[in-house]
Amino acid sequence: MKKILVEPGDIFLIPLFLHHESCIKSFSRFNFDKEGMIFCVGRVIVDAMGAGTIIEVFNRQVTNISSVDISNDERLFEPVVVAGEGFKKKRWRVIGHTSSYDSVTYSGYNDIKFIIGPRDNPRIWTPNGESYPEDDIDNIERMTVWTSDQIESRIVDLLQI
Template structure:
């Protein structure tokens, strides 16, 4: 299996026009696709940290634009939702296109890495993870945080369409 190589500070354009109904879409190779003739049909995410076997932490921006979108306008837009963990398949298979690498990116200063909070477990076994530390929380409290699941490309694209085009 190919190793996914990402670096903190990389910004990827996530196409909002590709099919998402078929689970096989996660495995299709898009490396030869350029997507250059598309309009304002992309969302954006920035790599915060590769957690290796636990996914890749990313922040998704509340911005829709083109592959040529201005770097500053992307990172100055707010997060669409708190940071999440993704699989690297969208990157590995070329489904998501790297459009920038932020120079001097600092995961803590630029993305508040140590403040990322994700819920592990469910129900009575819910635990809040933050900066490598877990603490037990109630099932009701767990509803206030992102679940630590590893989102596939198509799962995240569906979520983005639902969030951006309500």
């Protein structure tokens, strides 16, 4: 049986100073309280157990690991699927939880879309099923399971830090 590492609604910090470190390195003994460390804030939307975890990343940078209020924050990019090693290796630390979290209400879970399948015959995945695209799909995220270092690098590139 797989151990549950995170739950929907968990708020976690993404260290932006580790994007060059291997995603398999353990950070269980790492001190994240050092001055000058920059983090981005994320939230778990749903843990699909062995299939990855759907998260949202907010356009919020913090320099300490205390709890933060993300209720008015905008997403940095659309939700993505991540491998669980960021949580398992203690690289991404859970710092709080959205009270009474409902993925549909707080994160628009039913509106999440991913492109799946081969590039010459793509389909759109939603929580309610799959369909063939009728419109332009260029702005829809391809369902890729990102590693922690890939997400960190993506954030660093977008924020230009």
